[in-house]
Amino acid sequence: MKKFINDPKQFVPEMLKGIALANPDTLRYVSEYNLIHRADAPRADKVTIIQGSGSGHEPAHVMTVGPGMLDGACPGDVFAAPPLDYVYETTKLLASPKGVLLLVNNYTGDRMAFDMAQEMAVADGITVKTLFIDDDVSVQDSTYTIGRRGVAGNFFVMKAVGAAAEAGADLDEVIRIGEKVNSVTRTMGIALTACTPPAKGSPLFELGDDEIEIGVGIHGEPGRRRAKWMPADEIVDELLGAILPDLPYQEGDRVALMINGLGGTPISELYLLYGIAHERLADRGITVGRSYVGEYCTSLDMAGASLTLVKLDDEIESLLAAPAEVAVRVF
Template sequence: MKKLINNPEVVVEEMMQGIVLAYPQYVRKLDCGNVLVRKDAPCVDKVALVSGGGSGHEPAHGGYVGKGMLDAAVAGAVFTSPTPDQVYEAIKAVAGDKGVLLIIKNYTGDVMNFEMAKEMAEMEGIRVESVVVNDDVAVENSTWTTGRRGIAGTVFVHKIAGAAAEAGEDLDKVKEVAEKVIANVRSMGMALTPCIVPAAGKPNFTLGENEMEIGMGIHGEPGTHREELKPADDITTHLMSKILEDMNLSHGDEVAVMVNGLGATPLMELFIVNRKVHELLNESGVKVYKTFVGEFMTSMEMAGCSVSLLKLDDELKALLDAPSDTPGFKVL
């Protein structure tokens, strides 16, 4: 395990210290746990947005705390949902007069822990609503199972619901906007290499020198299948075909594109993927309104990428363009 760490047991704690030292102008950490809140929290006159999940997805979620995005991010152990008490502390620390919206990725653990925190906060008289992001088309969408996972598309929910909250909208409206994003965002990823949970000390799967995993989850969950490594254009075409199949985009529709690196994949490669994404959208007459290429929702040192498309209307466009100032996502 080649990592720049000191002790696998305290990576999350030391990371949190490093974040707070780096960005005192944006965030502070709650004494009671691995919770980052806006420096100026609570912002009493706006809906507060709380998100989080396991660590190892940096800049998610702490990197999205700041003006125009999240009010708090709760960090669990690496790849492990945070516990309800931590989420509860986050809610209490940021709740203003307009209530709190929880943005949860669709993992059993995340959903249960956040819901328990919601119950706890509600007992204190705090109004809390929640939305569950499930953008990953690699997984079958079914009410009989856990359904789809939430992956990089979540960042669009943070950005757009964050803009609505910053604009002073009320909780119902912010939740409605968040759900509109969820209804319109689809993603799919793939991996070239595994990553190592520090406490485990070894990769939780292996891939052959010429193998890749398609439909990879952001915690190293296996995807739809493995196959021989292919050219970037072929891989992108596959991811895009799965995404487009599920989206019902028509000629003239506008989308935002996110090409997300999982951690070890250089920007060079992400741009090569982006090139093909645009080519394919162009072929289907879909207009790209805005593109984001970078690392937004990572899996530590995993190599690979995900592609997300968000179908836009005028409301979503305006909110996407609204300024945001956070360490990990800035819109001027």
């Protein structure tokens, strides 16, 4: 294993320290709970938005904390749900009188931790609700979950509820918006290589030199099938062939299109995929209203990509267009 790392056990805390040092004016790091939060959170005038998940999916979620997005993120170790008490303590620390929304990608371990933490926080008199995200069309049940998995489409839920909360919406309204965005968002991913968790030190699964995994999960979980490598045009057709009929997305629809890198794929290839997908959608009479190309939800160093569609209406489009600012930035 060749990574930029010291002790694998310190991988997550050392990354979190780096995030905090790079954003001294805007973010705070509470090492006891792996917590990264906005320097100005909690705020009495807005619903608090928190997401936790395993680490290894950066920028999700520790680098998507900031105005218009998350108030805080409490990750677990690599590919491990955050411990129950981290979620509970984070919820207490960031609780607002307007309430707390916990965002959770649908994995069994995460659901358990967040469900129990919510119960404990409610017993303390905090208003807390939870919203589960399950945008991955690849498989129904999977290695780590019952039901569909939550993957890169999670970004759009975070963005929309973040914008609504910033505008002063109450907790029920924020939840309505989050559920609505989740309900029109669909994703599927493809792995070209496996990923290597620091503590394991070797690839999580084996993929031949000419093989790809279609519908891969962000923890390396199996997808729909293993196939021989195919050209980018055919890969986009595979992804759209699974995603389009699922909602369905139809002629006349306006969508957000995201090509998300899984960690080891250069942005040049992501834009190449984007161009193909954009044209394939245009051929079907589907207009791309907003485009997203880059890394949003990764799987450590996995070479691969996912494609997400969100069906837009005026409400969703204006929430996605609202200003936001997070640690992941160019300038």
